[in-house]
Amino acid sequence: MTTRFEIPKGEETVKVELTIKQALALSGFRFNADPRLEAEARKQIMRTVDKALIPDAAKQVRYENLKM
Numbered sequence: 001m002t003t004r005f006e007i008p009k010g011e012e013t014v015k016v017e018l019t020i021k022q023a024l025a026l027s028g029f030r031f032n033a034d035p036r037l038e039a040e041a042r043k044q045i046m047r048t049v050d051k052a053l054i055p056d057a058a059k060q061v062r063y064e065n066l067k068m
Contacts, residue, residue, distance in 0.1 A: 009053060016048045 021031065022041035031037050 012052065014048050014052045016045050018044065 018026070018041055021034075021037055022044070025031055025038040026041050
């Protein structure tokens with residue numbers, strides 16, 4: 001049984017600025033001197049996707065407004 005779902009705004013494009021090192025790290029090149037490079041590049045991409053899918057994600061949460 002196959003479950004089918006659609007990604008909202010799945011055909012829209014986003015632009016992400018990466019350094020050459022970050023792009024190389026995502027393509028599989030290993031930087032032994034900086035092993036965090038790939039993880040940081042992935043986080044940068046996910047932040048951009050979050051901002052595209054959830055425009056309010058870029059805003060800061062004011063904890064005093066949460067009424068907890």
